[in-house]
Amino acid sequence: MSHILCETKDLKITFPHRLGDFTAVHGFDLQVRRGEIVGLIGESGAGKSTVGNAIMGLLSHPGQVSGGRIELEGENLVDLPDAAKARMRGRRIGMIFQDPMTSLNPLMTVGGQLAESIAVLQNIPKAQARRMAIERLAGVGIAEPANRMDQYPHEFSGGMRQRVVIALAMAGDPDLLIADEPTTALDVSVQKQVLDLIKSICVERSLGVILVTHDMGVIAETADRVYVMRHGALVETGPTAQVIQTPSERYTKELIAAIPSIERREERFRNPVKKTGEIDQWLLQGHKDKGSGDYVTASALTKDFATKKKSFWGKAGTFRAVDIPGLIIKRGEVLGLVGESGSGKSTLGRMMTGLLPPSSGEVAYGDHGILAEVRSRAARKALRRDVQVVFQDPYSSLNSRMRVDQILAEPIRFHGLADRHDIPRLVGALLERVGLPAEAGRKFPHQFSGGQRQRICIARALSVRPRFLLCDEPTSALDVSIQADMLALLMELRRSLGLTMLFVSHDLAVVRQVSDRVAVMKRGEIVECREAEALYDAPKSSYTRMLLDTAPRATRRQ
Amino acid sequence: MYFLLARVFQATIVMLCVALVGFLVFQFVGDPVLSLVGQETTVEDREALRESLGLNDPILVQYARYVVNAVQGDFGISYSFNRDVSEMIADRLPATVELVLLSGVLSLLLAIPAGIYTGIRRKGGIAQTIMAISVIGVSIPSFLLGILLILVFSVWLNWLPSFGRGDLATMLGVRSSLFTWDGLSHALMPAAVLCLFQLGVILRLIRAEMLEVLRTDYIRFAWARGLPGKRVYFGHALKNTLVPVVTAIGLQLSSLFAFSIITELVFQWPGMGSLLLHAIGQSDIPLLAAYLIFVGLVFTISNLVVDAIYVLIDPRIRHGAL
Numbered sequence: 001m002s003h004i005l006c007e008t009k010d011l012k013i014t015f016p017h018r019l020g021d022f023t024a025v026h027g028f029d030l031q032v033r034r035g036e037i038v039g040l041i042g043e044s045g046a047g048k049s050t051v052g053n054a055i056m057g058l059l060s061h062p063g064q065v066s067g068g069r070i071e072l073e074g075e076n077l078v079d080l081p082d083a084a085k086a087r088m089r090g091r092r093i094g095m096i097f098q099d100p101m102t103s104l105n106p107l108m109t110v111g112g113q114l115a116e117s118i119a120v121l122q123n124i125p126k127a128q129a130r131r132m133a134i135e136r137l138a139g140v141g142i143a144e145p146a147n148r149m150d151q152y153p154h155e156f157s158g159g160m161r162q163r164v165v166i167a168l169a170m171a172g173d174p175d176l177l178i179a180d181e182p183t184t185a186l187d188v189s190v191q192k193q194v195l196d197l198i199k200s201i202c203v204e205r206s207l208g209v210i211l212v213t214h215d216m217g218v219i220a221e222t223a224d225r226v227y228v229m230r231h232g233a234l235v236e237t238g239p240t241a242q243v244i245q246t247p248s249e250r251y252t253k254e255l256i257a258a259i260p261s262i263e264r265r266e267e268r269f270r271n272p273v274k275k276t277g278e279i280d281q282w283l284l285q286g287h288k289d290k291g292s293g294d295y296v297t298a299s300a301l302t303k304d305f306a307t308k309k310k311s312f313w314g315k316a317g318t319f320r321a322v323d324i325p326g327l328i329i330k331r332g333e334v335l336g337l338v339g340e341s342g343s344g345k346s347t348l349g350r351m352m353t354g355l356l357p358p359s360s361g362e363v364a365y366g367d368h369g370i371l372a373e374v375r376s377r378a379a380r381k382a383l384r385r386d387v388q389v390v391f392q393d394p395y396s397s398l399n400s401r402m403r404v405d406q407i408l409a410e411p412i413r414f415h416g417l418a419d420r421h422d423i424p425r426l427v428g429a430l431l432e433r434v435g436l437p438a439e440a441g442r443k444f445p446h447q448f449s450g451g452q453r454q455r456i457c458i459a460r461a462l463s464v465r466p467r468f469l470l471c472d473e474p475t476s477a478l479d480v481s482i483q484a485d486m487l488a489l490l491m492e493l494r495r496s497l498g499l500t501m502l503f504v505s506h507d508l509a510v511v512r513q514v515s516d517r518v519a520v521m522k523r524g525e526i527v528e529c530r531e532a533e534a535l536y537d538a539p540k541s542s543y544t545r546m547l548l549d550t551a552p553r554a555t556r557r558q
Numbered sequence: 559m560y561f562l563l564a565r566v567f568q569a570t571i572v573m574l575c576v577a578l579v580g581f582l583v584f585q586f587v588g589d590p591v592l593s594l595v596g597q598e599t600t601v602e603d604r605e606a607l608r609e610s611l612g613l614n615d616p617i618l619v620q621y622a623r624y625v626v627n628a629v630q631g632d633f634g635i636s637y638s639f640n641r642d643v644s645e646m647i648a649d650r651l652p653a654t655v656e657l658v659l660l661s662g663v664l665s666l667l668l669a670i671p672a673g674i675y676t677g678i679r680r681k682g683g684i685a686q687t688i689m690a691i692s693v694i695g696v697s698i699p700s701f702l703l704g705i706l707l708i709l710v711f712s713v714w715l716n717w718l719p720s721f722g723r724g725d726l727a728t729m730l731g732v733r734s735s736l737f738t739w740d741g742l743s744h745a746l747m748p749a750a751v752l753c754l755f756q757l758g759v760i761l762r763l764i765r766a767e768m769l770e771v772l773r774t775d776y777i778r779f780a781w782a783r784g785l786p787g788k789r790v791y792f793g794h795a796l797k798n799t800l801v802p803v804v805t806a807i808g809l810q811l812s813s814l815f816a817f818s819i820i821t822e823l824v825f826q827w828p829g830m831g832s833l834l835l836h837a838i839g840q841s842d843i844p845l846l847a848a849y850l851i852f853v854g855l856v857f858t859i860s861n862l863v864v865d866a867i868y869v870l871i872d873p874r875i876r877h878g879a880l
Contacts (some may be wrong), residue, residue, distance in 0.1 A: 058781055090784020097782075102775035105794050107872060116793070117783050152873040168783055 005073060005208040006032045006055065006093075006176050012067035013050050013059065013232075024050045024063065025232040032176065032208040037199065039223030039240060040212045043255075043479040044450075047232035048212045052178045055210070056095050057085035072176065090121050094169035098181035100161035104153035110164050111137070111149025114171060121172030133167075140167045140197060158341075159190035166197060173205070180212045187340040187506070192550040195222050214479065216259050217552030220244055228252050244554055258484040259554050262509035265533065269513040272492040279429035282418075283465050283497055294366055295331040295468060295500045296352055298324065301361035303347050303524075321347045322358075322524045329468075331366065334494060334501040336515030336532060338508055338547070344524040346472055349504045353387050353470045367467070385415050388461035392473035394453035398445040404431070404456055405441030411464045427463075434459045434489060451482035458489065468500045475510060487513055508551050512536050520544045561875060565865045569858045574625065576854030580847035581624045585617075633848035638840040643848045646833065653723055654822075654829035656736050658814045660745055661752035666807070668753075669760040676761070677768025678791060688761070695758035700751050704824035707747045718743050721826035748825040752818055756810050763806050767799035774798075800871050808864035815856045 013025040025047040032038045042048045053059050055070055057077065070077040072092060077085065089095075097103050105113060111133055118136070119129035130149070137145035140163040153161060162182065169177060179198060183191040199222060202209045211223055219226050219240060226243050228235040228251070236249040247253045260266070304318040322344040329335045329352075339345040350356040352363055354371050363371040368383045391397040398407060408427045412418050418426055428438030434455040445453055454474060461469060471490065475483040491514060494501055505511050511518055512532060519529035520541065528541040539545045591608055599607075608614055612623060627633070633643040672692075676685040712720035724741035726733050735741025771777060772795055780790045819831035826832075830849070837845035868875050 056782060058778065086781075086784070086786070088784075089782055095779075095782040097775055097779055099775060103779045105776045105780070105798065106874060107797050108794070109873075116789070117785065120786065120789070121784055152877070154874050155877070165779070168779070172784055 003033070004031050004071075005034050006030075006210075007071045008051065008055070008068065009071065010068035011051065011054065011065065011070060013047070013054050013063055014066040015063045021066075023066075023232060025054070027068070028229070028232070028234055030210075030227055030234075032210055034175070034208050035203060035206040036225070037202055037209040037211055037223045039219035039226040040210055040229060041214065041216060041219050041226060041255075042229035043214060043481065045231075046229040048229050049180050050232075051229075052095070052180050052210060052212045055176075056089060056093055056178055058089075058095075090117065090169075090172040090174065092172075092174050093176045093178065094172065094174040095178045096162070096165050096169045096180065096182050099185045100158055100165050101185065103165050104161060104168075106153055109150050109152055110156065111151075114149075114164070114167055117168050117171035136167045136171065137164070140164070140170075141193075142167075157190075158186050159194060162186060162190075162194050163197065166194075166201070170201065170205075174207070176208045176210070177202070178210045178212065181214070182211070183218060184213070184215065188508075188547060188552070189340065189550045191218070191552065192221075195552075198222070215552065216244065216256060216480070216554040220554045221552045228255070255481060256554060258481040260484065260487070260507075260509040260513045262512060262536070262548065262551055262553055265512055269487060269491050272488060272495050274496055275492055277429065277433045279426065279433050280496055282426065282429075283433075283462060285465065293331055294328050295333075296327075296329040296366070296502075297364045298327040298348075298352060299361055299364075300325060301327070301348070301351060301363065302359045303344070303351060303356065304359040320524055322351065324348065324524075324526050327352070327519065327526065327529070329500055329502060331500055332498050333516045334503055334514055336511035336518040337502060337504045337521060338506065338511050338518060339521035340506060340547075342523075343521040345504050345506075345521045348521065349470050349472055349502055352502055353389060353468070354383070355389070365468075381415065385464045386467045387470070388464060388466035388468070389470045389472065390454070390457050390461050390474045392476050394450055394457050394477060397457055398453060398460075400445050403442060403444055404448075407445070407456065408441065408460055408463050411460065415464050417464065430459045430463055431456075433462070433493075435485075449482075451478050451486065454478060454482075454486055455489070458493070462493070462497075466499070468502075469494075470502045470504070472504045473506070474503075476505065476507070483510070490514065508536075508547060509553075520547070561869060562866060565862060569862050572858050573851075573854060576851055576858075577625050577628055578621065580628075580851045580854075581621050583843055583847045583850070584624075628851060633851070634844040636837075636842050636845045638836070638842045638845075643844050646845070647830070647848060647852060650828065650830050650833045652734060653827060654815060654818065654831065656734050657745060657749055657752065657818060657822075657827060657829060658811065660736060661749040661756065662811050662814065664749060665753040665756035665760060669757050670764060672757075673761045673764025674768060674791065674796060677765045677772065680765075680769065689765075692758040692761050695754040696762070698754075700755060701820050701824050703754065704748070704751045704821055707751065708824075711747060718747055720747075723828055748818075748821050748827055751821050751824075752814055756814070759810060760803070760807060764799060764803050767802055768795060771795045771798045797871065801868060804864050804867050804871070808860045809857075812857045812860040815853070 008028055008030045011025055011028045012023065015022045015024055028047075028051060030038070030040070030051065040048045040051065050059070050063065054065055055077070057080075059065070065078045068078070072088070077088070080088070104110070111130065114133040114136060115126060115129040118124070118132050119126050122129070122132075124132075134145045134149060137148065142148055142160060142163055148156075153164070156164065177198075182198065183194050186194060195218065198209060198211075201207060211219070213219060223240045225238065226240045227237045228243065228249070230251055236243060236247065236252045243252065244256060247256055301322060301324050302320060303322040304320050307317040307319050327348075337345045337349060347356065351358045354363065357372075365371065365383065365386070367386065368374055368379065371383070374380050374383050405424065405427045408430055409423045412423055412426065413420070427441050431438050431440050436452060436455055436459075440448070440452075445456065448456065474490070475486050478486060487510065490501075493499060503511060503514050515532045517530065518532045518535050519526050520535070520543065521527070522543050527543050528535060528539065530540075535544065536548065539548060591604055591611070591613065612620060615623075631644045635641065636643050636646060639646060672688050676688050679685050708720045711718045722744060724735045724744035725738045726735050726741065727737040729737045735745060777790060777795055780794050785794075815830070818829065819834060821827070822829045822831035823835065830852075833845070834849050836842070837849060
């Protein structure tokens with residue numbers, strides 16, 4: 001084994017605050033060797049990015065290293081003056097960030113930024129740097145690099161931008177690369193390519209890599225060794241396979257158990273324990289029909305969006321975001337809708353719930369008839385009560401100026417579902433039903449964590465006694481342990497209340513856990529729509545197979 | 559290019575609307591025939607005059623005629639001066655232009671570096687002092703500042719003349735008072751008054767934009783790439799602050815053109831502002847209408863220039879991606 005490239009010893013990072021200092025990282029030890037990828041995993045707030053930033057000398061204000069050492073080939077970086085730290089960045093340590101969409105200066109050409117980095121870091125003239133930049137772009141797998149040099153970042157796709165970002169981070173030929181969630185914002189197929197690129201660079205240049213991520217699948221596919229962090233401290237470390245297959249700490253076990261598997265549907269999601277709260281009687285009121293049959297039917301549905309005009313007199317073009325012959329969701333069924341970004345899955349979901357009018361075709365509900373023909377005020381109101389939505393981002397989908405009990409009481413009052421005096425009691429019971437204390441109603445949304453807010457969103461959707469729930473990426477913004485709780489809650493509610501659901505997600509593993517049937521979308525069309533288990537076990541379409549093959553997984557079926 | 563063509567087209571429509579308002583002033587504020595003739599004119603003579611002036615034509619024809627004349631620079635004859643309105647504006651315009659240019663250049667030269675500095679070192683003593691001065695600049699009314707300056711520099715110190723425009727000189731075919739010492743000394747105080755307000759607004763905007771941009775991912779990444787501070791601040795951050803800043807500068811400078819009235823009054827500056835005051839006092843409708851159209855033109859052109867600068871700054875606008 002080669003010698004240690006970078007090491008942190010008893011690293012402490014503190015954010016001074018007037019109400020007492022907050023210690024983000026206490027006593028963290030980490031070692032990276034050349035040619036090795038070390039994974040740093042943890043949930044949000046674990047301090048994993050803080051460690052990466054500290055090594056880079058880019059802790060956000062007012063954070064500071066308050067103890068311990070960061071050594072790069074034996075030299076302690078903590079005591080270096082700022083100027084020396086700045087000289088080290090790019091030349092000895094490179095870093096890439098999560099979002100390739102925002103990491104590049106939008107006003108400068110890609111080649112200009114790369115040539116700038118090379119010229120500064122290698123201290124060579126611009127013309128020579130430009131020639132090198134073309135080679136470097138080719139090196140990270142960008143086709144026609146000479147032509148693409150003069151294009152701007154917005155002309156590159158997400159995956160291509162992340163390749164450019166990697167080329168930029170490598171411009172000064174550093175020894176150590178810190179990759180902070182490098183693929184979180186990318187589609188699975190692109191994610192695999194970017195990870196492969198990082199792996200090959202690591203081997204070719206015998207580079208040490210610290211891969212910071214929340215995704216155990218990414219770690220399992222990429223890292224040689226893994227460090228599990230929680231609350232700013234190390235929980236467990238070891239070779240990746242060992243930690244994932246035989247974790248020794250309870251937290252690691254829980255973390256791994258919480259990861260939804262793409263290989264099988266877990267029992268707890270398939271047959272959730274049926275609960276009955278006092279509120280369930282109320283929630284089920286007015287649901288007379290328990291029949292089977294189709295709940296939502298979409299036929300010949302399309303959605304066109306206008307694109308920019310090409311010339312002054314030219315006509316605006318259209319982009320067909322969705323074009324499907326038909327889609328049916330049966331009563332009481334959960335239909336999973338998966339696809340990569342831009343596949344039209346969210347657009348389809350919004351049309352199925354009447355949030356977005358289709359360009360052609362129609363959506364019909366078993367109880368209400370064709371959506372576009374529901375004209376009367378009362379009928380529309382009844383329809384809206386039956387159809388509810390849980391959105392992706394729990395941070396922006398709750399009105400931050402309203403208390404939680406006001407948020408939940410408003411729809412009940414609007415639809416006249418309860419007597420005014422009963423509403424506070426109902427709101428409390430609703431909160432308890434989704435796993436929050438009844439007193440939570442007195443607080444404002446910002447006083448809750450992401451997972452708690454998503455519970456509030458679910459309670460809000462339930463408060464009008466809906467029959468049909470659209471869940472649009474409901475767990476994408478949440479940590480994996482909270483994601484599992486959220487899926488369990490949704491499945492339990494669905495069983496107890498007999499909800500019909502359309503579950504939209506880019507995460508194939510999550511969709512497998514909750515769906516009875518799954519539809520796979522690609523460029524606005526449904527390429528495959530079948531029983532979930534059959535589709536996952538034996539995909540018919542090559543696209544579905546590609547998605548399943550490229551999805552990173554923490555544990556592979558032997 | 560398409561973007562700019564569309565903007566020129568829009569600007570033309572805006573100018574037609576402004577001209578319509580200018581034209582309507584004639585229609586609704588008094589009868590032009592009454593203001594031209596005396597008491598003893600017969601009804602027949604008035605009718606003949608009305609016919610020969612084209613006042614009996616359909617209103618659209620009259621409007622078209624007004625626009626065609628205006629495009630050729632013919633805004634009619636001032637009631638109170640009995641002179642060609644366009645000639646009068648041409649007389650007064652250079653004085654205002656030099657005042658606006660002087661104060662605009664002064665404020666940009668001071669505001670841009672000060673804005674960047676206070677954006678980068680926002681806790682330092684110098685930055686705090688600059689911010690304090692800019693608050694004063696934004697909040698002191700210009701007439702008060704003008705009178706104070708006159709008191710200090712003209713009355714007490716006797717350094718600068720207190721009113722009027724100085725000697726003119728011609729350089730490179732341009733005749734302006736800025737080319738003589740006497741002219742400069744006359745222009746300095748009014749320009750300073752106009753400058754201080756602009757300075758405060760632009761400086762604060764640049765600072766706020768700098769703070770915003772310095773928080774973005776691509777600036778964090780620029781640091782991580784190992785770029786030196788000079789490059790990060792001036793090469794990457796500054797350019798990204800420019801789009802909103804250019805917008806504000808365009809609006810500020812055009813409002814200087816149109817509404818430097820109070821400053822011109824305090825310093826007895828023979829520019830557009832004092833012309834407008836006179837026109838209002840005398841209900842000189844041709845002059846008012848022409849002034850209205852002139853102000854509209856200045857705003858439209860400066861916005862057009864701002865749009866053109868956008869295209870130069872931001873490739874996403876050039877490619878229609880925004």
